[in-house]
Amino acid sequence: xxxxxxxxxxxxxxxxxxxxxxxxxxxxxxxxxxxxxxxxxxxxxxxxxxxxxxxxxxxxxxxxxxxxxxxxxxxxxxxxxxxxxxxxxxxxxxxxxxxxxxxxxxxxxxxxxxxxxxxxxxxxxxxxxxxxxxxxxxxxxxxxxxxxxxxxxxxxxxxxxxxxxxxxxxxxxxxxxxxxxxxxxxxxxxxxxxxxxxxxxxxxxxxxxxxxxxxxxxxxxxxxxxxxxxxxxxxxxxxxxxxxxxxxxxxxxxxxxxxxxxxxxxxxxxxxxxxxxxxxxxxxxxxxxxxxxxxxxxxxxxxxxxxxxxxxxxxxxxxxxxxxxxxxxxxxxxxxxxxxxxxxxxxxxxxxxxxxxxxxxxxxxxxxxxxxxxxxxxxxxxxxxxxxxxxxxxxxxxxxxxxxxxxxxxxxxxxxxxxxxxxxxxxxxxxx
Numbered sequence: 464x465x466x467x468x469x470x471x472x473x474x475x476x477x478x479x480x481x482x483x484x485x486x487x488x489x490x491x492x493x494x495x496x497x498x499x500x501x502x503x504x505x506x507x508x509x510x511x512x513x514x515x516x517x518x519x520x521x522x523x524x525x526x527x528x529x530x531x532x533x534x535x536x537x538x539x540x541x542x543x544x545x546x547x548x549x550x551x552x553x554x555x556x557x558x559x560x561x562x563x564x565x566x567x568x569x570x571x572x573x574x575x576x577x578x579x580x581x582x583x584x585x586x587x588x589x590x591x592x593x594x595x596x597x598x599x600x601x602x603x604x605x606x607x608x609x610x611x612x613x614x615x616x617x618x619x620x621x622x623x624x625x626x627x628x629x630x631x632x633x634x635x636x637x638x639x640x641x642x643x644x645x646x647x648x649x650x651x652x653x654x655x656x657x658x659x660x661x662x663x664x665x666x667x668x669x670x671x672x673x674x675x676x677x678x679x680x681x682x683x684x685x686x687x688x689x690x691x692x693x694x695x696x697x698x699x700x701x702x703x704x705x706x707x708x709x710x711x712x713x714x715x716x717x718x719x720x721x722x723x724x725x726x727x728x729x730x731x732x733x734x735x736x737x738x739x740x741x742x743x744x745x746x747x748x749x750x751x752x753x754x755x756x757x758x759x760x761x762x763x764x765x766x767x768x769x770x771x772x773x774x775x776x777x778x779x780x781x782x783x784x785x786x787x788x789x790x791x792x793x794x795x796x797x798x799x800x801x802x803x804x805x806x807x808x809x810x811x812x813x814x815x816x817x818x819x820x821x822x823x824x825x826x827x828x829x830x831x832x833x834x835x836x837x838x839x840x841x842x843x844x845x846x847x848x849x850x851x852x853x854x855x856x857x858x859x860x861x862x863x864x865x866x867x868x869x870x871x872x873x874x875x876x877x878x879x880x881x882x883x884x885x886x887x888x889x890x891x892x893x894x895x
Contacts, residue, residue: 466530467537473523474541477661480515481545483508484552484671506891509556509667513888516663521881527657528874535653542643542660549670550636553628556891557855560673562598564620564627565590566605567613570759577603577610578765589622602767607755608711609675628673635677639669642677642862645684649691650869658880659865664887668855676855679716680862682709686723687837687866691830694730696740703727703744707751715856718844719837721815725825726833779893783807783847804850811847815840831870838863838879854887 487508527534554560565582569575573585582599585591603610620626643660650656659665669677686705689698706723709716724744731737759765780788780803788803796802818836822828825836841860845852864879 466526467532467534469526470523470530470534470537471541473519473526474537474544474661477516477519477523478541478544478548480512480519481548481666483512484549484555487552487555505555510888510891513663513667517884517888520661520663520884523661524654524657524877527653530653533653535647535656538653538657538660539643539647542656543640545661545666546636546639546670549666550629550632552671554672556667557672557674557853559598559675560628560631561590561593562603563605563609563613563631563675564617564624565599566603566610567615567617570610571614571617576759576761576765577605578759578767579761590624593624604714605675606711606713607759608708609678609713611755611758632670632673635669635673635675638681639665639677642681642684645681645688646862646865649684649688649866652869654874655865655869658868658874658877659862662861662865662880662884664854664884665858665861668858668887672855674855674858675712676858678712679709680859682706682712683716683719683859684862684866687834690727690730694727696743699727699730699740700743700747704747704751707748711751711755715844715849716859718840718848721819722825722833722836722840725819726828729825729828779851779853780804781807781845781847781849781852783810784849784852807847811844814843814847831867834863834867834870838867842883854890857883857887 487505527538562582565588566577568588568590569577569580569582569585572588573580575585579602581601582588583591605613616627616630620630643656646659647656668674669680682705686702686709689702689705692698703723706716706719710720727740727744728737731740756765784803784807786803787806788799791799791802818839819825822832822836825833828836838860841863845856845860849856861880861883864883868874868876868879
């Protein structure tokens with residue numbers, strides 16, 4: 464049997480398995496007054512479905528890696544089918560989309576500041592008893608650009624719950640599909656497109672659970688595409704603005720700023736040009752922060768939500784922090800959580816600085832090395848420094864890794880994709 468036919472059949476089988484999500488929490492329950500709150504059996508069922516699709520994912524990659532024909536169209540076709548079908552499924556393993564909805568209502572409907580006023584203080588809101596989400600009792604940690612978007616959707620949807628859900632899921636679905644074509648544009652590789660577009664963790668987090676990390680992936684890859692095409696002054700500013708936009712959506716992409724900056728500097732030969740570009744990048748960053756934070760500004764108090772997130776003590780942290788915390792606890796230290804987090808962040812800082820020095824701060828760095836450093840830095844950050852480490856944070860790493868592997872011409876390192884994907888799937892057994 465020819466490889467394209469096998470691939471199409473594997474896509475069809477994957478879609479049948481993905482359709483099992485419809486039997487976990489049908490969307491119609493929500494329309495009938497269903498209170499969101501996934502149970503243990505929902506997590507177990509989700510993990511089982513994802514593991515089955517993950518096995519097909521590995522098998523399908525073996526098929527396309529041996530196929531000399533162009534099978535990109537088949538890959539993209541089924542990827543779009545997967546994403547569109549998941550659009551109609553209520554988020555199963557995360558209630559973040561409901562936090563997006565309600566935080567948007569805090570700002571747009573009630574005129575309050577989501578950085579200072581938790582949603583749960585609005586006892587008269589129509590959605591008050593619909594969701595069970597611990598984040599609703601805290602001020603938001605999301606960036607101001609995303610809060611403004613959430614407020615915009617809240618104004619459009621009003622008190623219609625399903626419209627609220629479909630606006631977010633529709634946006635993330637469209638962005639995800641566009642990102643698939645971005646990967647194709649960046650790589651022109653069926654292997655890279657497949658590794659991203661068929662990845663079960665990415666599909667689950669963006670298309671099912673509707674996490675805004677899909678926006679982060681899109682903005683970062685679009686930024687990479689722009690500076691790959693040309694290193695003109697305008698393109699550098701445009702790519703930088705997209706990176707800043709990702710930070711203003713969700714702050715963890717801030718860790719990529721030094722890599723982007725030094726790579727952009729490496730493409731400017733004269734010192735005067737480097738200074739001029741630095742000044743423009745700094746000015747652009749300040750301008751964007753002022754524009755987006757101004758609607759929420761109250762004497763710096765708005766950053767309290769980020770500080771509170773850092774202070775949280777729980778086991779849903781980076782693996783290195785969890786390991787260090789366990790060691791300090793065993794040794795009898797009272798402030799073991801603080802020490803574990805501190806050690807994790809110090810470890811990342813030291814390794815990050817070492818990598819920059821080793822690469823001479825990306826002087827004359829190649830595009831391949833730039834992507835490799837982005838992947839390594841983000842991967843180490845996720846492993847060592849996240850105060851709240853959940854599977855959907857790995858979508859950006861998986862996307863960058865898919866693009867990077869194409870530049871090496873060696874997809875034998877596909878374990879860069881497989882291991883984080885499997886870890887993210889199995890992680891749901893603990894998140895429950």
